[in-house]
Amino acid sequence: MTDQDWMAQVRALVGKEYGRVYAWDKVNAPMIRQWCEIMGVAVKQNAAGQAIAPPAMLQVWCMEGPVANNYPPGSTTENPYEVLKLLEGQGFGSVVAVNSELTFDRDVVEGEDLYYTTRLDSVGEQKTTALGTGHFVTLVMDYYSIGAKNGRDEHVGQLLFRVFKFRPAQQPKPAAAPAEAPQKARRPMPGVSDDNRFFWEGAREGKLLIQRCKGCGELHHPPGPVCPSCHSFEWDTVQASGRGTVYSFVVMHYPEVPPFDHPNPIGLIELEEGSRLIAQLVGIKPQDVQIGQKVQVEFNAFNDGELVLPQFRPVA
Template structure:
């Protein structure tokens, strides 16, 4: 079978609509409260007193949970990613997610019962990237609320999800050092500095961890912004934080490896003693030894000669 023949068979799946995947639970206030607490946003209600689900939660309601592919009764048993297996069978073994885009029709309220359907939107022509050669596969998930509009189902949002199914690029052994031209050292990307956050980065250069404070309500918040997210005042100053805190949450980045960072690369969401949270790299600890609640202390490290960054190190 030629490349054109097998790919023609795969492309025949484009436009295929897959059945419903239902949510295990109705939209409910406890999950909304937990989400808002983790994200640091306020819980909101509509005029009827029903709790409004943050729009970014849309994908969460219909997830299978900790057990893979464990969906509620009545959900489709079809595999909406079956084309990935077909492409993989022709020596394109690797997969990486490249795009995820949510759009919303309206707010989702507690008590609603959701489901989504999937449509295979497109398969690109063969593309070659730094990762390798393969195909971009795009899926569209439409989310609906059951019986929400005149007894019928109402569309509430959509998720576009795109992956790259590829054959990894060949990594060639480097030539002898003497024969190689000098490679410029890759520098860490510098932070974007604006009038809103200039005080923070100037403080970092001086070995100080500065936190924005609202002059009207006293709220501390990070990252800095032109307006207080709590009372909407434009009047603010800054205080120097102690630099002490705890690991509120963390991730360990493994792939793709982006120079000049070292991998695995642990990144923490740090809750400072003052109550606000910030994202920073964790240093001086192995990824497997990081624990939620672990006490940490800020340190200011210099890179590439003139770039200072706050990083956090566990303390005994």
């Protein structure tokens, strides 16, 4: 297929609209509560006592779940990403500069049934960057609530999805360097800002410091510039006891990334003070970790002492 032929095929798809993709479940209070809990925000209700879904959840309701392309009965069987497959077939298989933009017409509340349709908005002209040559592809997903407006479907929001599909540039092969002794893998360093510097400095001193709002007194972690409860910008810190329980956990088996040991148990720790944080569990076999298990913080140094991390060990 010539360049003109396949690009003409790509251009012919611009403007194409794909059928409905339905949500597996109605907008529901349990999912709203869990989302708000993870994000550290309060659940809001309307005048009728219905839970209001945070706007950023809009895309979540119609996702397929952990099994790819597993959509509810009645959903379209068309592939709205077929243009990406065409580009990949011509060698534009790499991805960079993915961005999503959500806009909202109104809040959605528990009990609503949602679906979305997809339109291929544009395929940009060929663009060459230092990474390679490719095309920007823009898709627009429109979200609707079934029968919400006098029995008719109501438009409630839109997601613009843009991705740069490119063919990597040929990089000159560097001259072979003399063999060197392998470097010992280092732990990745955290991103330190004015909002969280106190936490890492405290760890170096053997202190587990938690951010506290001066306005309402609420503790929250990870640190941020504003209180998620009362939106105050005034805060200080409190030193936690370091005692807590395993609220939840995962065990990382793959991919195996040096210098971490695998399987690698990671816990969501609920501190005595009420806040939670994520940390590595040490001094226990992964199969022995249990929810509700009592743990105690310990501070361990890595990267030749450059990094100090709070980790948690089960209480004997």
